[in-house]
Amino acid sequence: MQCCCMYSAQVYAQMRRLYLQVRSATPNCSPIFFAISFSLKINIMSVMEPEKTEIILKNHLKRHELLSVGSQAWTVGYSTFDGRGLFAKRDIEAGELIFVDYALLLSPRNSEKHLPLCVSCYKDKCPLFSCDRGCGLPVCSQTCEDSKIHVEGECEYLRKLKPTCGSNWSMGLLRGLLAVRAITLDDEQRDVLAALQCHQNLKSDREVTLLRNNVKNAPEPKEIDLMMLVSGIFNTNSFETFVVQDKDHHTSLRGLYPMGALINHACVPNTRHHYDSQQRLYVIAVRPISAGEEITMTYIDLLWDTILRRQVLSITKNFSCRCKRCSDPTECGSLLGALYCAAENCSGILLPRDPLNNESVWTCNKCQIDIKSRQINSIRSGLSSILHKYISKPPRKLLNCLQTELSILIPPSNYLIADIKYTIISYFGKIEDLQWADLSDDELAIKASFCEDLLSILNTLGSGQCRRRGLILYELYCTIKEQLRRLQGKSNFKEESLILLKKMNIKDNESLLNEVINIFQNDTVASTFLNGNL
Numbered sequence: 001m002q003c004c005c006m007y008s009a010q011v012y013a014q015m016r017r018l019y020l021q022v023r024s025a026t027p028n029c030s031p032i033f034f035a036i037s038f039s040l041k042i043n044i045m046s047v048m049e050p051e052k053t054e055i056i057l058k059n060h061l062k063r064h065e066l067l068s069v070g071s072q073a074w075t076v077g078y079s080t081f082d083g084r085g086l087f088a089k090r091d092i093e094a095g096e097l098i099f100v101d102y103a104l105l106l107s108p109r110n111s112e113k114h115l116p117l118c119v120s121c122y123k124d125k126c127p128l129f130s131c132d133r134g135c136g137l138p139v140c141s142q143t144c145e146d147s148k149i150h151v152e153g154e155c156e157y158l159r160k161l162k163p164t165c166g167s168n169w170s171m172g173l174l175r176g177l178l179a180v181r182a183i184t185l186d187d188e189q190r191d192v193l194a195a196l197q198c199h200q201n202l203k204s205d206r207e208v209t210l211l212r213n214n215v216k217n218a219p220e221p222k223e224i225d226l227m228m229l230v231s232g233i234f235n236t237n238s239f240e241t242f243v244v245q246d247k248d249h250h251t252s253l254r255g256l257y258p259m260g261a262l263i264n265h266a267c268v269p270n271t272r273h274h275y276d277s278q279q280r281l282y283v284i285a286v287r288p289i290s291a292g293e294e295i296t297m298t299y300i301d302l303l304w305d306t307i308l309r310r311q312v313l314s315i316t317k318n319f320s321c322r323c324k325r326c327s328d329p330t331e332c333g334s335l336l337g338a339l340y341c342a343a344e345n346c347s348g349i350l351l352p353r354d355p356l357n358n359e360s361v362w363t364c365n366k367c368q369i370d371i372k373s374r375q376i377n378s379i380r381s382g383l384s385s386i387l388h389k390y391i392s393k394p395p396r397k398l399l400n401c402l403q404t405e406l407s408i409l410i411p412p413s414n415y416l417i418a419d420i421k422y423t424i425i426s427y428f429g430k431i432e433d434l435q436w437a438d439l440s441d442d443e444l445a446i447k448a449s450f451c452e453d454l455l456s457i458l459n460t461l462g463s464g465q466c467r468r469r470g471l472i473l474y475e476l477y478c479t480i481k482e483q484l485r486r487l488q489g490k491s492n493f494k495e496e497s498l499i500l501l502k503k504m505n506i507k508d509n510e511s512l513l514n515e516v517i518n519i520f521q522n523d524t525v526a527s528t529f530l531n532g533n534l
């Protein structure tokens, strides 16, 4: 879902900004807010029963000729997480495609940051003009203006409402497009919509207001009800999807995928997902899944610690995660949340006694001292603000801070350290002034060792063939390729290459690339950064 990983330096920087915003915003959230959300109970009464849901989902897939894809290894059932979920009907192998889903609704994101773009092809790097029919939306070509989906959908409805923008196109209408598209769904599509969960407090009038502010005739009350319902369903279930424009550029959209919307979140999920060029959603097993096991995906970042993951899920998705990883103080042995013990001369680490309780004390594994949650929160806020100061520094400076100050303050297993390592591997060899030729041999070795550290965290978590593994493996592959290239002129090239690969515990570099290719097959976004390797 929001996991949504992209991989250009520019997009990574955007992700970081969002991440830091969330991170700095969460400590200020009222404890009452968390108390309310943490007391949410399993509510199986408010959702459609599994059997009926499954019939509707199958009809939806049939309509888009996707029912036979993936040999129907799934079924719908009640979940121990909340409501319904998808379950394996038989054993599923690692790497197996479980299903392909078609978006019931696609919409541009409603913030100006992601706009403007053409409402038909979703491209944003082309000149946009107002649709000649007078609907007030931007298009980029005659073909886009005449596309059936546009003409018979939002264009016709908007003209009835009489847009106020005259012969121009309107940013407000573009931002509120989801509300308009909700109205254009046919009966069968509305049946699918009715099968999806809607958190009442995730309903938003944002799109409706944008629409009303930009038309002469207000939508009817029952239309507004439907628009509000769709906003709630979207905010409960939507995925971030992408339209690839060129190697370095893709536009971000929101998509409602009925099958995807039935998958619950786990902090170590058993699937990964990606999109093809028609924004169809592919869900693939990252490890073997046994018959009867729930099929899960992650809505957020695997490398975050429990406190951050649960806070973000609570704020953005309105539920409190109680998965296996969240319930384990060591996070499956990864120690991503560990903090240094503050007691004098103690080299132990602090971990929560009960990670599902926000008020839990934290205990040192050496001196057994107990630290109250209030103190833990202030240590975390302090570390976040220190990191905030460092994270905008140029990557070489950041590396220096990591090796000096930060490594004294934060245990090596902590997610903040993992996060900085990920930032460094994303920049070294990839951005201006830090191209491969600019990196010293030592810097190459550091990048390789950071890749190994991050892969080791993922192995400890048991996250299988996930996308993040693919991204890190690709960085490792490129780094080793450059290291081998530098050895080429040497007389003892063969021996030194073997020593290098042995040190990394790798048979040959091409096997890394093969694993990357395996993970990213058919993934349109990944193919843009894999430089023709797919």
Ligand SMILES: C[S@@+](CC[C@H](N)C(=O)[O-])C[C@H]1O[C@@H](n2cnc3c(N)ncnc32)[C@H](O)[C@@H]1O
Pocket: 047, 079, 081, 082, 083, 084, 085, 196, 197, 199, 236, 237, 260, 261, 262, 263, 264, 265, 266, 317, 318, 319, 320, 321, 322, 323
């Ligand atoms: C995309 S829907 C998943 C399907 C949903 N359970 C249903 O019955 O339609 C997301 C919602 O499912 C619930 N959910 C998903 N993962 C969960 C988890 N790990 N723990 C608790 N609730 C979860 C939350 O209510 C969340 O807002």
